[in-house]
Amino acid sequence: MLNKYPAWKYLLILAVLIFGALYSLPNFYGKDPALIISPLRANEMNKEEMERIKQSLEQASIQYSDVERIGEKLQIRFPNTESQLKATDKLNQLLENQFIVAQTLTPSTPDWLRAIYGKPMYLGLDLQGGIHFLMEVDMDAAVDKEKQRYVGEIKTRLRDKTIRHAGVTLEQDITIRFRDTEARDKALALLSSNLRELEFSEIESNGEPYLKAELREDAAVQVRKAALTQNITTLRNRVNELGVAGPVIQQNGDRRIIVQLPGVQNPDEAKDILGATATLQVHLVDERNLSVQDFVERGRAPPGTRIYYDRKGIPVLLRKQVVLTGESITHASSGFDSRNNQPSVTINLDSRGGSRFDNFTKDHVKDSLAVVYIETKVKTRLVDGKPVKVKDKIEEVINVAVIQERLGRRFQITGLDTPNEARNLAILLRAGALAAPIEIIEERTIGPSLGQDNIDQGFNSVVIGFVLVLIFMAVYYRFFGLIANLALFMNLVIVVALLSVMQATLTLPGIAGIVLTVGMAVDANVLIFERIREEIRIGNSPQASIHSGYEKALSTIADANVTTLIAAIVLFSFGSGPIKGFAVTLSLGILASMFTAIMGTRSVINLMYGGKKVSKLSI
Secondary structure (H helix, E strand, O other): OOOOOOHHHHHHHHHHHHHHHHHHHHHHHOEEEEEEEOOOOOOOOOHHHHHHHHHHHHHHHOOOOEEEEEEEEEEEEEEOHHHHHHHHHHHHHHOOOOHHHHHHEEEEHHHHHHHOOOOOOOOHHHHOOEEEEEEEOOOHHHHHHHHHHHHHHHHHHHHHHOOOOOOEEEEOEEEEEEEOHHHHHHHHHHHHHOOOEEEEEEEEOOEEEEEEEOOHHHHHHHHHOOOOOOOHHHHHHHHHHHHHOEEEEEOOOOOOEEEEOOOOOOOOHHHHOOOOOEEEEEEEEOOOOHHHHHHHOOOOOOEEEEEEEEEEOHHEEEHEEEEEHHEEEEEEEEEEEOOOOOOEEEEEEEEHHHHHHHHHHHOOOOOOEEEEEEHHHEEEEOOOEEEEEEEEEEEEEEEEEEOOOOOOOOOEOOOOOOOOOOOHHHHHHHHOOOOOOEEEEEEEEEEEHHHHHHHHHHHHHHHHHHHHHHHHHHEEEEEEEEHHHHHHHHHHHHHHHHHHHHHOOHHHHHHHHHHHHHHHHHHHHHHHHHHHHHHHHHOHHHHHHHOOOOOOHHHHHHHHHHHHHHHHHHHHHHOOOOHHHHHHHHHHHHHHHHHHHHHHHHHHHHHHHHHHHHHHHHO
């Protein structure tokens, strides 16, 4: 028994060790306080804006370490949090309504490591500090919104079938008034067969026939579920578009959402990020009144209309009736109009919105449609030294176009100034509007100092467990124990490297998984070494004992680790956030320990003992 590995196995082990060493390295460089400046709507982060920001910081004598452009955003690093906070106040005043200024912590990884995509793993809220929100969705508003949508649907269907009615109103339920029972009977037959989510009943009031429509309970449940799901998706998209690292956005119960933003230090800014959602409304231009300026000077619009302004401040008179809303948008992408090569956004509608838009445009060819962009944000401002919530609502006409032909589920918005504006609008529309209002019912700010305490305690637990295992293995198994200790160290390095490459979020439960891995990682070596000692006791040669020890222990090691791996996979599949973190680190630790314990230690033992005449093993 020569106990030698082929060259390719040594090269494989060496490659894994180099990979582990390189990609675990970014985690040791720490993080710098930083600001991420993101453009709003049509604004663009160009060289002039960068210079304006730099000059503003220099004039205010605010120290900064580095200014770097990352895509459409600007990242400014600071030597300390004091400079970061001063810069936040200064730049919020300078860039209000043009850019979002968000505080964060950014890795101080060297350029050469970033060039090979070396990044530290994300740290969870409990380790890094940040903002925790518990939000409640207004389900009543979601149901009312759905009822309002059915009001328009009922009007459209009755008009299409020329069934006369005297008005459709919405209070607690939808009420349709008729002048005679014949029209009511026709409407009941039509609507009950087409709108199965509504339950219709005939009522009389003041001698006039009415139809009352209530939303069925199962339909209302679906509306609530859809509102919660859409709000979660909207919040996740909005946070992701702004580049908050490692956010957690998840459902909590049947009407609540948990939002965790690690590294974000200012709760007011976080609220701005979450509250800034955009949508569209399409209105018909009122062309019956030619002089819009007259109504602007009077300060009021004709009945049924409203004055809006475009981006150049020019007034436009629009009818109040909303033809289409952003809720019907399923996808938005930026590009260029094939006719004039101008920036454009292509919008796809869902089936209901597409059907309504198709029917509307069929009846209004050669009329003008206006696209109104709406963005709502809730900001906290200091008034007389006290924080006051102020709602900012931006409503502006971004496009007016003549309907040249009947439009369906796909159409284009043109009239945008720059490709960047088109791209930003598409992003905001994809992020969507909230399906129902949300209220923050719990808010916690976890400071970086508390996070650092958690890191220190977690790190100490890993070190103490690691050192105790090292001492035991070195005393009990002597030289072979030292080899196992080397494998244990490399196991930790590989786990950290894998977490970094996967850009996983490490939390306290994740650290618990690593601590458990430290204990489990030597199990395989204990099995192998005990088998080797048993082979020596029954009189086998050292070389034969090494070979048999690894060969015979392999099935036992595989059985033990595979069963634990199955448990970890089940935890990951059915567990929540913290449980998933524990399962991920445990799974990676098991895979890494099998590699280092079986191939890693065998390679070192083969190098030390392979091909030699050995009379005694230090085990």
